[in-house]
Each structure stands twice: as C-alpha cells, then as structure tokens.
Amino acid sequence: MAISSTNKVALGLVNISLLALLTGCGGGSSMGDNSPPDTGTSISWTQGVFQPSGNFAQQCQALNEKHWLRSWSNETYLWYDEIIDRDPALTPTVSEYFALLKTEQITDSGAKKDNFHSSLPTAEWKAQSQSGVTFGYGFKIKLISATAPRQGVISYTEPNTPASNQNLARGFEILEVDGVDFVNASTQAEVDTLNAGLFPSQTGKSTTFLFKDINTDETREVTLTSQTITSLPVTNVKTLADGSVGYFQFNSHNAVAEKPLYDAFNNLKASNVTDLIIDIRYNGGGFLQMASQVAYMIAGPANTNGKIFEKTIFNDKHPTFNPVTGQRLEPVMFTNEFVGFADNPALMPGTPLPSLNLKRVYLLTTASTCSASEAIMNGLRGADVEVIQIGSGTCGKPYGFYATDNCDTTYFSIQFTGENNKDFGEYADGFAPENTTDNARLPVRVEGCAVADDFSRQLGDPEEAMLKAALNYRTNGSCPAASSIASKQGFAPANFSDTPAVQDSRAASMAEQNKILPRQ
Structure with missing residues (x-):
C-alpha cells in the first residue's frame, strides 16, 4: 500500500x-462583533508567559476564549514568534483578538x-x-478588478440554481447590483451594497442584477433570491x-x-x-x-x-511530533x-x-x-x-x-507548510x-x-x-x-486605488x- x-x-x-467537539458550549461563542469588553475577570496576563491552551478550551466566556486562542496560537501557529503578544482583556471582542494573532x-x-x-x-x-453547501445564487464570480473601475464576470454556474434557471452563464459581466454602479461605485456604502448583494450570508436575500453578455453586449436585468447551493x-x-x-x-x-x-x-x-x-x-x-x-x-x-x-513541517517547537494529533510526524504519501x-x-x-x-x-x-x-x-x-x-x-x-473548533466556532490558523519528495x-x-x-x-x-x-x-x-x-x-x-x-x-499584492474593494x-x-x- x-x-x-x-x-x-x-x-x-x-x-x-x-x-472537532461540536458539542461546544451550548450558547455559542462570543465571536460576534457586539461582544462587550471583558471586565472584572481574575484571569491574569503576563507578556511572553503562556498557560497550556487546554486550560481554557471550550470555556466560552469571552476572555477565556481569547486566552485559549492566545495559547493555542503560541503552540501551533507556524510563525508564532512573529505574533505581537497583547493583553487579551484590552481587545473588545474575540473576533478582533483572533485577527491580531498572525504575522504581519x-x-x-x-x-x-x-x-x-x-x-x-x-x-x-x-x-x-x-x-x-454555501449560500448564494448558483453563479461564481471572477473579480478581474475588485476596485474601481471594477470588472466582474460570471466564471461558471451550478445547475438547477437561480442563476442557471435564469439562463445566466459564463461570460455575463456585472454592471449593477441593486441599482448601484458596480464598475464605478466609490463610497463605502455603495460597495457595502455590492458586497451584500453579490455574497449573501443567508438564504432569502433578493437582489436585482444588471448583466451584460460580453459576446453580444446585450444587457439583462434579473432578480435572484439566495438559497443554499450545493456545488x-x-x-x-x-x-x-x-x-x-x-x-x-x-x-x-x-x-x-x-x-x-x-x-x-x-x-x-x-x-x-x-x-x-x-x-x-x-x-x-x-x-x-x-x-x-x-x-x-x-x-x-x-x-x-x-x-x-x-x-x-510545523513550527520549530515541534520537529518530531505533530502538535495537534500528538503523533510522530510522518509524510503524506501518494494515496x-x-x-x-x-x-x-x-x-x-x-x-x-x-x-x-x-x-x-x-x-x-x-x-x-x-x-x-x-x-x-x-x-x-x-x-x-x-x-x-x-x-x-x-x-x-x-x-x-x-x-479547530472552540465554542461552536471553527478556526483556520496556519500551522504547517509542506515540501515534496x-x-x-x-x-x-x-x-x-x-x-x-x-x-x-x-x-x-x-x-x-x-x-x-x-x-x-x-x-x-x-x-x-x-x-x-x-x-x-x-x-x-x-x-x-x-x-x-x-x-x-x-x-x-493589492492594487492601488482610493476606492474600497x-x-x-x-x-x-x-x-x-x-x-x-x-x-x-
């Protein structure tokens, strides 16, 4: 074999x-941006001193979650020594703190x-x-330019979806989303409308699009309602x-x-x-x-x-054993x-x-x-x-x-790099x-x-x-x-533009x- x-x-x-332990904490995590700042807690922080992440795992009060993220990142993040160690209590939300736990x-x-x-x-x-399964309309968009003057084209559609049922296909270029000029929109509010329409985060979102067929220059206005899409x-x-x-x-x-x-x-x-x-x-x-x-x-x-x-290959703390599974490191062979x-x-x-x-x-x-x-x-x-x-x-x-799951949130943090034969x-x-x-x-x-x-x-x-x-x-x-x-x-590298992407x-x-x- x-x-x-x-x-x-x-x-x-x-x-x-x-x-990874879907049972979580019942009430969900405090990843939402409306989580209040932590006050009155007895958990201490000393710069450069880390408790084992297991001390905080699946403890879903916001400060505990942040201390779990801090220790877990120090243990497993590939570039752990490039993270600036900050007091978790000084960052208002779990999501904001997690965003800081990476190299810049x-x-x-x-x-x-x-x-x-x-x-x-x-x-x-x-x-x-x-x-x-994702939320959407059944088309995939290729953003050739994400900032003004923008260009976005349907790259392909999934069968039996709102997009394919409206005969949308590869080569349809976006001109407007809910009345906002896709190509030239310059304000954050306009771009927020574009993003909300193009990338729905739930089912039932109704969005009106104006497309142009790049082969015929014919324009078409269609209204699509988002649903769960199985790609x-x-x-x-x-x-x-x-x-x-x-x-x-x-x-x-x-x-x-x-x-x-x-x-x-x-x-x-x-x-x-x-x-x-x-x-x-x-x-x-x-x-x-x-x-x-x-x-x-x-x-x-x-x-x-x-x-x-x-x-x-994991960070230099783990040359022999996998820090996640505890097993001796072995290569992935051709399966x-x-x-x-x-x-x-x-x-x-x-x-x-x-x-x-x-x-x-x-x-x-x-x-x-x-x-x-x-x-x-x-x-x-x-x-x-x-x-x-x-x-x-x-x-x-x-x-x-x-x-990796903690408190009903799954985290994706770079932990290894790979080399071939x-x-x-x-x-x-x-x-x-x-x-x-x-x-x-x-x-x-x-x-x-x-x-x-x-x-x-x-x-x-x-x-x-x-x-x-x-x-x-x-x-x-x-x-x-x-x-x-x-x-x-x-x-x-990001293209230079004064308008939001x-x-x-x-x-x-x-x-x-x-x-x-x-x-x-």
Whole structure:
C-alpha cells in the first residue's frame, strides 16, 4: 500500500476531525462583533508567559476564549514568534483578538505572508466542507478588478440554481447590483451594497442584477433570491482529440468530491486516454489527502511508489511530533485507496483507486488556483511527473491547517507548510507558466503557456483559450503569444486605488483557500 497505517487511521477519522467537539458550549461563542469588553475577570496576563491552551478550551466566556486562542496560537501557529503578544482583556471582542494573532510580515514580492487567517461558525463549516453547501445564487464570480473601475464576470454556474434557471452563464459581466454602479461605485456604502448583494450570508436575500453578455453586449436585468447551493466539485468529464485526451473541471477538494473524482478517472481509464487536462482554474483547495489521491490517479503506482507526496513541517517547537494529533510526524504519501471523506461514503474506505499511469499532466490555472491544488503540482513535480501549466500564476499557498473548533466556532490558523519528495516547498508567490510576462510577483516558473482566462467560451469548449492552448501545446510544443495578466483578485499584492474593494469576506471563501488535514 502507498499510505502508512498511521496515516490510514488518521484519515479514517476525518469526520470526527472536521467537527472537532461540536458539542461546544451550548450558547455559542462570543465571536460576534457586539461582544462587550471583558471586565472584572481574575484571569491574569503576563507578556511572553503562556498557560497550556487546554486550560481554557471550550470555556466560552469571552476572555477565556481569547486566552485559549492566545495559547493555542503560541503552540501551533507556524510563525508564532512573529505574533505581537497583547493583553487579551484590552481587545473588545474575540473576533478582533483572533485577527491580531498572525504575522504581519510580507513576502519578497510585497504580498502579505499570511492572508488566510479566518474563522467560521462550526455548523456552517461542516455544511461547506462536508456537503459543498454555501449560500448564494448558483453563479461564481471572477473579480478581474475588485476596485474601481471594477470588472466582474460570471466564471461558471451550478445547475438547477437561480442563476442557471435564469439562463445566466459564463461570460455575463456585472454592471449593477441593486441599482448601484458596480464598475464605478466609490463610497463605502455603495460597495457595502455590492458586497451584500453579490455574497449573501443567508438564504432569502433578493437582489436585482444588471448583466451584460460580453459576446453580444446585450444587457439583462434579473432578480435572484439566495438559497443554499450545493456545488458540483467535478464536472465536464469528457474526452477530446479523437478520444486520446481526457478533460474534466475540478472545482473543490471537499468531502463530496471523492466519489466523482473516482468516477472521472475510472471513465477516462476505460477510454484509454493517453493525456490528461485538469481544469483547476477556480479550485481554491481543501483536503490535502484528496490532492494526494488525485496525484496518484494521474501518475499511478509505477511513478509514485515509495515517494512522498508532501511532508508536513510545523513550527520549530515541534520537529518530531505533530502538535495537534500528538503523533510522530510522518509524510503524506501518494494515496492509492478510497478514504471516505463524506459522512456517508459512497464506497468502502480502502477501495483501490484507478490510475492513468501518466508521466505528464496539463493543468489549467489562474490566481484562484490555490493551496491543495498547488500541492498537486508540487507533489507531482517532486515525483518527476511532468507538469505543464496553462493559464496564469497560482495564488501561492504552501501552507495548511487543522480546522479547530472552540465554542461552536471553527478556526483556520496556519500551522504547517509542506515540501515534496525533493524537499521543495518554497512557492509563496505561486507557480506560473515559464513565459509569463508579469514581474510583480516572484513565482516558481513551470513549463507551459501564459494564457488569460477566456470568458467568451464555456469551460470545456476546445476553442476556449486555455484548453485550446493545452491541446496545441500537446501537439506541437508551442504557445500562443503570452496573454496572461496578474490577477487583482486573491492573494497578489493589492492594487492601488482610493476606492474600497468588492470582495467576498465570508469566512467560507477564505476557508476554501487551504490545505486541510484530519485530526485524530
């Protein structure tokens, strides 16, 4: 088998790991911004002196929660020595205090070192990670420019949702949201309206949009009501180029993706494909072990046996033992069996995975390609499998976390970084095709072609620019003229503007941009 017995046990308990003591404290946490300041408490604070986090765990009075966060961060945060130690009693709310428990340093290119610090109500985290459920209208928005003059385009829609039922599709550009000019809105109040409309945090939110079809310039006004949306993590499974090339769109490493991935690779194996193109341009990440499964199904046993997919490295307090599970540190190997991430797995855990036994793979990427998706790239490169990147630079996140619950809130705080079989993991500015012309970041250059996202055609269309470039590169080894540009969305250095940015500030959107490990 390609995974150790220790990893196998840990993985089998993933359902427990994600929920991590859901019983909580009954009355919920004090993460809300209306929590009052702490007064009259006997808990003391001495700068640089930390009690064990277990002394405060699941004690849901606000000051206790803050002391738990302080100690837990000092124990497990990857850059714990870069956190300024502040008296928890002097920060009004738990959420405000948690926001301070991270590094403020930047990378060589000017991006924030940690742009992934977030939290989420545990019930919402369970729904998102286990079932792919979020609130929305069923369309995904690509923010090409988040500040004025803005540009936002529908990147794809989910079937049987308000968006698809109104015949909205990839390539519809946003002009107005509830009467506010999306492109030119300049005040915080206007941008608050844009954000509330585009990124609803509950069901039943009715929003009126004005869209323009970029192919026809036709405008359409539609009113949509938000609902719970179950995303399809794997779609568009097909063969191209007379059946010799497999293709599919892979949107998220969430629990429900495991069976569709298994089916996709089985179907492509039955079709005897000799090459594979995986469209991960909007895949922000998720379960690291699922990334290792995908890499195994691409490369097969001959290319992965005995090789490490990713070594997890914690802060310097923990060189030998995992600070979260207490187990001796062992690498994540290329996983060759069905794990059973979902609450009710569709297959028996331990079922062998199919594999295509390929020595190369084509990956379509953008700045929204993040974390566990980047781990696929790095893990395969460490195993000497040729990765050909078509698109634009990835987000740059070699880091991950254990989703940790305290008082009905789940926290996402960077706890480890990863290295492949060749001890490489320095890609904080992402991976980018070798002919990328953007010099604002310092990515790891990868064989392939810089190609801008093409919203004029649907995903999976052989004439869509990225997919077309991948097919042509396979045939003749040449690239079109470099057309990829640095995204102003995601985790690149912020663009300079005097106007506030449109952004999805829901913690769920940040949680997606991560590598997640299960807890014992």
